Amino acid sequence: MPRTRQLLDTLSVSFRPQVSSERLAAAIDAMLECEEAVTACAAAMVGEDDVRELHDAIIRDLNCSDTVATTRRLISRGSDAALLSAQLEACVIACEHSAELCAEHANHHEHCRICSQATLRCAEACRQILHRLHG
Amino acid sequence: MPRTRQLLDTLSVSFRPQVSSERLAAAIDAMLECEEAVTACAAAMVGEDDVRELHDAIIRDLNCSDTVATTRRLISRGSDAALLSAQLEACVIACEHSAELCAEHANHHEHCRICSQATLRCAEACRQILHRLHG
């Protein structure tokens, strides 16, 4: 969203030198989209006829939702690099684990297909920030 | 985001008959933007020179962030109308209270200006859904 970039430009977050506000805004947008996708997908899976095969995918989506939300809040507050790095590492794992299982169900559940794409984009955006924080 | 609409069309949420997925997607997008704006604005206000004048605005932004996040999750899960209505009522108040104070600081803090607009849009989107749930 153009407004995410506009908002970030009004802030003075501590990791600015290493990470451009364009990249941050893109990451935040990927996170927002991911939070919504995993929340909706988890609830939809709970109602599917094959829910017994979806157990792990549901738990991973729920975990991903909380992990991404916390990571986004930390980024938005301009948190210190040590905490942010650790939280981003957890976020990448949460997104990849969620994507892995939803991708297996993407053929028969459209919400899983959309969700697995959103979590992969979010994981990639987090890795981009991590790379710059460590670089 | 077009993807929010695409995601919602894969779900079978219980209030569909009264609320179109277009309107729901617009509300969810307004909520996501609001969640991000109030989180970033609250943190930015904590670092301002006039933070002592911003006490109530900071608390209202923090409250708004949590209230909107919960409301969006309930909507995304296709929750029952009784709970959703009550949570939407709280959400409208949280957004209006946040907007009221950030608007007072919009002239000297750009993040407050952006935030007050985001909370007003979110309040309006929630009222639209409430109106249809009750109608």
Place this chain on the structure above:
Amino acid sequence: MPRTRQLLDTLSVSFRPQVSSERLAAAIDAMLECEEAVTACAAAMVGEDDVRELHDAIIRDLNCSDTVATTRRLISRGSDAALLSAQLEACVIACEHSAELCAEHANHHEHCRICSQATLRCAEACRQILHRLHG
């Protein structure tokens, strides 16, 4: 927890005159216990053999978890009575709805039994505060 009471006594929250810190501390403890019970119970239900019969109970537990967490944060920040009342109303509904369904499964799932008791205690604690806010 005695520490909750000790913590509250260091704060100057706006609804103190109507609600004693003893009652507030008891409500916060009931909420903390409820948040944990519904989160764990929802995840446990997802893994049960009869998960297909538990759909609505899972969604209600997830909703309850988010709603109670937000309500507790608002209370802990000493928020204004208008927002707090609306959020408490939503919280009571979320807890009652969750308790209603978990009670139906209390005989064959011990986590549902514990969860339904925790949500009922939380609903009652919230009603007590609501009663005093309005009284």
Place this chain on the structure above:
Amino acid sequence: MPRTRQLLDTLSVSFRPQVSSERLAAAIDAMLECEEAVTACAAAMVGEDDVRELHDAIIRDLNCSDTVATTRRLISRGSDAALLSAQLEACVIACEHSAELCAEHANHHEHCRICSQATLRCAEACRQILHRLHG
């Protein structure tokens, strides 16, 4: 709380072999207490006369609140060890960072004293679980 232990004994979480339910229950209780303490302390600091000296402590409390809440939810869902380890690492940092600054203000703000103790206990409980997950 005895009920936390009682609840955990009804679940079949994946890291049980390495981590006893006693230790898990103790960690969850430490997290619940920590979540409440940092949320209330952050809001109280925003209202203090010396709020301009408390900027970093407020942000760290807010970050700690979200990080601990997410970590607790992951533990309560019996999540896989890889994600849980990464999230626990972030949680320890969030708690230690919060404790570090609140300890500096413990002499003149009682809520900071209580908060710094709660975050230290939470960090220690998380390290105990991490140690066993890796051991």
